[in-house]
Amino acid sequence: MSMLPATINFGHRAQALRPFGGRLSRLIGIRRMVVCAGLVVLALGFGLLTLASGDFPVPLGEVFRALVGQAEPSVQMVVVEWRLPRAALALLLGAALGLSGAIFQSITRNPLGSPDIIGFEAGAYTGALLVMVALGGGYLMVAGGALVGGLVTAALVYGLAWRHGVQGFRLIIVGIGVSAMLTAFNKFMLLRAQLEVAMSAAMWDAGSLNGLGLDRLLIAALLLLVLIPASLLLARPMAQLEMGDDAASALGISAERTRVLLMVLGVALIATVTATAGPIGFVALVAPQLARRLTRAAGVALLPSAAMGALLLVAADYLAQRAFAPTQLPVGVVTISLGGMYFAWLLVAEARRQ
Amino acid sequence: MDNSVPHSRLHADDVTIGYDRQVISSNLSVAIPDGSFTVIVGANACGKSTLLRALARLIKPSAGQIVLDGKAISDYPAREVARRLGLLPQSSIAPDGITVADLVARGRYPHQSFLQQWSDADEAAVIAAMKATHITALSHRRVDELSGGQRQRVWIAMVLAQETPLLLLDEPTTYLDITHQIELMELLRALNQRGGKTVTAVLHDLNQACRYGTHLIAMRDGAVVAEGAPRNIMTAELVEAVFGLACVIIEDPIAHTPLVIPRGAPTPVAGV
Numbered sequence: 001m002s003m004l005p006a007t008i009n010f011g012h013r014a015q016a017l018r019p020f021g022g023r024l025s026r027l028i029g030i031r032r033m034v035v036c037a038g039l040v041v042l043a044l045g046f047g048l049l050t051l052a053s054g055d056f057p058v059p060l061g062e063v064f065r066a067l068v069g070q071a072e073p074s075v076q077m078v079v080v081e082w083r084l085p086r087a088a089l090a091l092l093l094g095a096a097l098g099l100s101g102a103i104f105q106s107i108t109r110n111p112l113g114s115p116d117i118i119g120f121e122a123g124a125y126t127g128a129l130l131v132m133v134a135l136g137g138g139y140l141m142v143a144g145g146a147l148v149g150g151l152v153t154a155a156l157v158y159g160l161a162w163r164h165g166v167q168g169f170r171l172i173i174v175g176i177g178v179s180a181m182l183t184a185f186n187k188f189m190l191l192r193a194q195l196e197v198a199m200s201a202a203m204w205d206a207g208s209l210n211g212l213g214l215d216r217l218l219i220a221a222l223l224l225l226v227l228i229p230a231s232l233l234l235a236r237p238m239a240q241l242e243m244g245d246d247a248a249s250a251l252g253i254s255a256e257r258t259r260v261l262l263m264v265l266g267v268a269l270i271a272t273v274t275a276t277a278g279p280i281g282f283v284a285l286v287a288p289q290l291a292r293r294l295t296r297a298a299g300v301a302l303l304p305s306a307a308m309g310a311l312l313l314v315a316a317d318y319l320a321q322r323a324f325a326p327t328q329l330p331v332g333v334v335t336i337s338l339g340g341m342y343f344a345w346l347l348v349a350e351a352r353r354q
Numbered sequence: 355m356d357n358s359v360p361h362s363r364l365h366a367d368d369v370t371i372g373y374d375r376q377v378i379s380s381n382l383s384v385a386i387p388d389g390s391f392t393v394i395v396g397a398n399a400c401g402k403s404t405l406l407r408a409l410a411r412l413i414k415p416s417a418g419q420i421v422l423d424g425k426a427i428s429d430y431p432a433r434e435v436a437r438r439l440g441l442l443p444q445s446s447i448a449p450d451g452i453t454v455a456d457l458v459a460r461g462r463y464p465h466q467s468f469l470q471q472w473s474d475a476d477e478a479a480v481i482a483a484m485k486a487t488h489i490t491a492l493s494h495r496r497v498d499e500l501s502g503g504q505r506q507r508v509w510i511a512m513v514l515a516q517e518t519p520l521l522l523l524d525e526p527t528t529y530l531d532i533t534h535q536i537e538l539m540e541l542l543r544a545l546n547q548r549g550g551k552t553v554t555a556v557l558h559d560l561n562q563a564c565r566y567g568t569h570l571i572a573m574r575d576g577a578v579v580a581e582g583a584p585r586n587i588m589t590a591e592l593v594e595a596v597f598g599l600a601c602v603i604i605e606d607p608i609a610h611t612p613l614v615i616p617r618g619a620p621t622p623v624a625g626v
Contacts, residue, residue: 008480011453011494016472027459027472109447164374236471239449240463246443249412251516252436252464298452 012296032295032304039291039307043091046314050087051079053322085217086209090314090331092224093209093277096269098291098309099231099302101284103266106238106300107259108168114285115150115270118175121284122182123153124267124274125205129186132201133193139216143223143275150271153178154263165245166259207280207332209317220276227272228306231265235302238262242299280332282339283312290342312338361388363552364409364439364520369418371401371408378404379576381418386520386569391546392554393567397597401576402556403444403524409554410441410522436464440518442509444525448497454508455493458483461515483514486549487541503534510541521545523555527562535559539566564588564611572596588612 008014013030051063056078058066065071066079101114108118115121127149128142135141157178161171190198190205237258240248245255273280290312291297291304313331316338320329365385372378378401386392386409394402407413408420411427420427427435440461448457461483462476470476484490487507492500497508506526513521523542527535543566546553557563563570564584571581574596580587593601593614600617 008455008459008477008484009494010455011496016477018473022473023469025470025473025476233468236463236466240460242447242449243460244443244445244447246407246412246441247446249432250410250436250441250443250513251461252431252433254432296451298456299449 029295029297032297032301035291035294036304036307039294039304039311043094043307043311043314046311046318047087047091050090050314050318050321051083053318054078054083055326081214085212085214086317087314088217089209089212089220089276090317091310092221093273093280094283094287094310094313095228095306096224096273096309097280097283097313098287098305098307099228100266100269100273101286101309102288102291102300102302102305103231103238103262103269104284105288106242107262107266108171109242110168110172111289112285113168113172113175114288115266116279116281116284117179118172119157119177119179119182120150120154120175120267121270121274121279121281122179122186123156124150124271125279126182126186126189127152127271128275129189129201133189133197136197139219139275143219143272146275147268147271150267150274151264153182154267158263205278206330207278207335208330209277209320210328210330212277216276220272223272224269227265227269231262231269232302232306234258234262234265238302239299278330278332280313280335282335282342283309283316286339286342287312362386363388363423364554365421366405366409366415367418367421369408369415369420371404371413371415373404373413377416377576382577383418384571384578384581386552386554388552389546389550390552390554390569391543391567392552392569392571393563394554394556394571394573395558395560395563395596396573396579400573400596402571402573404576405573406441406522406524406554406556410439411435412441412443433464436516436518438518439520439522440513440516442513442521442523442526444528446509448505448508450498452497453493454489454495454497454500454511455480455484457497457508458489458493458511458515461512464516479515479517483511486514486545487511502529503531503537506530506534506538507541510538514545519551521551521553523553525556525558527557527559535562542566560588560593560614561606564613565606565609584612588614 015028015030017028018025048060048063052058052060058075058079062071062075063079066076104113104115104118105111107113124146128146131142131145157171157175158166161174190202193201237253240251240253241255241258248255287309288300288305291301291308295301295304316334317331320331320334323329362385367383369382370377370380384405394405396402408415414428422430422435422438459480462479465476484493487510489507489511492504497505500508527538530538539562542553542555545551567584570584570587572579572592579596580592588603590601590603593599602615603612604615606613
């Protein structure tokens with residue numbers, strides 16, 4: 001592996017890597033790498049905490065043994081069957097939320113262009129609710145409903161915001177309007193639904209990882225193991241799109257096709273989350289912004305946003321379980337509170353700067 | 355191969371171009387001579403930028419075709435076009451907080467692949483592009499804290515890093531003060547004469563067009579009024595016909611190229 005020092009001063013530490021006799025080449029931003037690694041380690045740490053703590057505490061050593069299938073059956077059941085789905089889902093869904101937020105913030109070139117703000121999450125929830133109330137379907141049908149709901153909403157918002165192409169700010173304003181209407185419609189549906197359907201749907205309304213089992217984990221993991229790498233593959237064209245359609249096209253990118261592909265992936269990610277755990281607010285909005293502050297990267301970065309999303313959700317879920325134990329909060333309540341605090345801090349920081 | 359324009363890698367054959375249903379130019383044929391510094395001039399909204407955008411494949415002609423190296427440009431994969439033809443659009447957005455070297459490196463995109471994202475060739479091209487535009491010392495700076503002239507040089511460096519034999523620029527001197535305009539024109543001339551690139555630019559300043567351009571295309575109402583070497587075609591009648599401006603043409607005392615001196619209040623363009 002050749003480790004040539006970059007001879008260009010990038011204004012940040014960067015390392016050119018050209019292993020295999022130059023058949024593979026990458027330029028690695030050192031800070032970005034360190035931040036990503038740190039976030040992943042922290043996120044996995046919270047994941048382990050989730051596995052270890054609860055009404056029935058399990059020492060970390062036992063947790064590891066349970067994970068490789070060598071613990072007592074009772075410990076095995078607690079760690080693997082009860083707690084693992086929750087911890088793993090928190091990590092996976094968090095990464096999905098971070099990615100989805102990053103995609104839409106990049107497309108709209110606006111830090112507010114996140115799927116929970118511009119109505120795609122509400123639309124996914126509408127789709128899921130319609131399936132639950134009208135068809136009473138299982139998880140896969142609900143997930144399908146969420147996906148269709150999210151895509152229809154995205155198409156609607158995109159279409160309404162279209163005027164010789166889509167401009168980010170108009171998309172956000174239209175999205176906020178559509179989001180408000182869909183939220184009202186969702187409430188209306190809950191009020192009109194049969195009591196037991198409404199009860200379960202309302203529980204889910206706040207976004208919760210509570211009581212999700214291995215079956216959910218399996219399906220969500222399968223979906224996300226396709227969607228997450230597919231999104232990461234589009235990181236470079238996405239970054240080029242941030243320079244404007246003309247500049248991106250001049251560099252060999254089909255702007256409109258890339259954007260539609262990114263939108264479909266972004267909606268699919270948020271729909272998977274919504275179908276699995278209900279609408280979880282603020283992670284998609286905040287994760288890319290925090291990741292950017294830490295990496296000091298230009299534009300929106302997908303990988304750090306995913307890592308930050310995973311950390312935020314798994315940490316928020318740990319708080320949701322432990323803060324008022326034995327009472328369990330829906331994780332959506334915690335993320336919204338954390339999001340509120342983030343905004344308050346942002347306002348104070350802005351005010352101080354002026 | 356089209357034999358009627360043997361020395362042009364890039365030409366428009368009988369194209370109709372416009373936006374939505376609004377036609378800007380119809381049955382337009384233009385060739386960019388190889389090795390030339392071609393300047394497209396004309397009044398506002400005469401279709402010069404539209405032509406440039408069509409040549410760069412940013413808009414698709416509704417009839418006719420743009421031909422690049424003997425083949426319709428629409429038949430190429432987008433990346434292949436980007437390896438032959440570089441474009442500096444009128445407005446590009448520098449991602450927030452990006453540094454000069456990072457932005458210039460983005461010009462390498464059409465040469466990169468999943469496996470190759472920072473090859474020796476990429477690095478060499480970025481170094482050369484920054485050197486040619488005199489921004490090597492700025493490489494670590496953030497683009498948003500540079501002056502307008504420096505920023506424009508950074509964008510040009512990005513297009514140079516693309517290493518294309520053909521270079522298109524849409525009003526590259528807009529927003530620059532006179533010193534930076536001249537600096538930029540000298541740079542483009544050097545790229546054309548010493549760098550061997552075929553340069554095509556849309557410009558507003560007729561005197562700069564005459565001084566630096568080797569081939570002039572004058573447009574009005576979406577059609578070419580005259581084309582050729584500035585010395586041969588730049589007359590008071592042409593300026594009158596293209597811009598509706600009464601003027602005299604004298605010799606530029608420095609470059610000995612035509613110099614346009616306006617007489618005063620413009621006479622109205624016939625038919626408007």
